[in-house]
Amino acid sequence: MTVVTTTGPVQDQRPAAEAFDAFYRVVEPRIRRAVVAACGLSAGAEATAKAMEVAYERWDEIRVLENPAGYLYRVARNAARSRRRPIPSVALQEAERYGFEPALPEGLRQLSEQQRQAVLLVHASGCTLAEAAAVLGISVSTVRNHLDRGLDRLRSHLGVTS
């Protein structure tokens, strides 16, 4: 049995329900993070739910796609295209409670959409560059470029010197 991946045809021989569950657990958080980064909290979460419904409905087709995560990301992105909202603002106490700088959300807002997606996928969701690239449907080198530039801008915004 092979592990479900997001970068190639799924060879998973498990029963469909089990395979879908495994796929969902891995892929849904990545897509959700990417769409929330682009379109905001509510629109991003709802659009991701719609995309996963499509995945459920057409699982037999989607599970054999070359890049099912990338396809579903585009589905979700399309669903949220008219509902772009900012990533959520954060009250001072909330930032303290979670342990990040209150200026961080504003720094993230100032990034380009692609930079914000790359930063949040790789550093706030634990994706590898290859996994982030698969979700976003772009090359690893492009993700790396967005990531490097985004991190540079964030460091500048937060006054991080190294």
Add this chain to the structure above:
Amino acid sequence: MIDLDRQLIAYGDFLDNLERQIVVLRPQRTGPRRRSFHRAVAVAAACALVLVGTVGTAMTRLGWTNTSARSALHTEQSGWRLVSTAGAFEPILVPATRASTTITAVIDSSHGLVAVGYETNEQQSNELEDYFVPAVWQSDDGEDWQRLGHAGAFGDFSDNGRMLDVAEHGSRVVAVGVAGQHDLRAWRTDDLANWSSASLDRPSGYDEDWYGSVVAVAAGAQGFVTGGSIFTNHKDDGSGESSATFWYSQDGVEWSAVYIETAGGPESSVADVIAVDDGFIAVGAANAAPATWASSDGQTWNRVDVNAGVGDLRLSGPTNIVRKDDELIAFSSASNAESSGAIPAVIASSDDGATWQSQVLGRGNQQQEQTIIGLVTREGTLTVFAIGRRDDSYKVIEYTSVNGTAWATGVIDLPGIPGTATSFDEGTVVIAGPAWFYDLEPWSASANPTVWIKN
């Protein structure tokens, strides 16, 4: 030295918690696929409330009674009765194509029970852009329902009209909802047969690049009020602002935006509004903390901030409010950095909304997430309907309280998610829409709402 990687991980945890409160459930391959997922997601997002209930010792100190050992109440035992709805809630526009109906609100009016919602017809659009038309149903007794009018009866809104809430004053019924991205709309009728509608006006000073939402309407002696949010100043990078907004109409005909929240930062939203003896009370969130608004005339509003902290926990904005006797009770959730979900919480006021007391009802865990769907008061008892996970499947949870502080909980086996509920002369009516992914048993073959009554 700031560790940027650690900062972003912490921010990711913050986002995880917020996102989980909007979409808390996932598809299960355990039943026929139903498009009611859209509706359920919308409900979940509109409610934006996840309650995680460990109904145990922590609740006991606040009077929450753990009756779980005896709460596996089956439908027959709990007194709920399925009303036959064959035909009444079937799609009527293009029956040959895949379609479904959704009911978003029901009230007990002078015209009988009036339910509003919309019909979705997926055949008319691509896979992600549904086709919506407003829909209204009526019943004299909660058992026999009829669909009123058809799409044309409520106007042509480019296939994107949805009624989301309804209220009555005198004999005038007003429903509010959306009729397009830039068209928030109020429908009105005095006889349920003839309908007119008007746009809620765009607040002055806002350009074309705005859109908004309405979530609730309330009617009182002072007129009609609807609350929601407007989203402005969008930029390509996704930034923008959300402001709690109220529209007012004396008679349901002409509507004006009378209040836009400007205090305390750019993020605020209204979640629910009710009429009280001396005006209106609304609840929602401002900068991720609970907020309430009060108005004596529906036109001038004052925000009252609520203490968000209870120990190490912080409350989020309430999503539902109800008046019981002289008490205003609104439902919220609380969490801290360590909690894996949200914890049931209420804010209550006994002085008409001037001051609010926050209560956390217990600690929870991820396995017992719950989402509040409806609130009903009848014969001195407040009933809260929620959905939550019990015994590895999602069930309808019914909470009851006489005084708003001591609660009992039970599980009822409605084969569907309560979309809305109200009390009326003969009992309580719950209108549920089957949602396949909740894995409710027994599974209902119907893709359309079902009506349950408890006399």
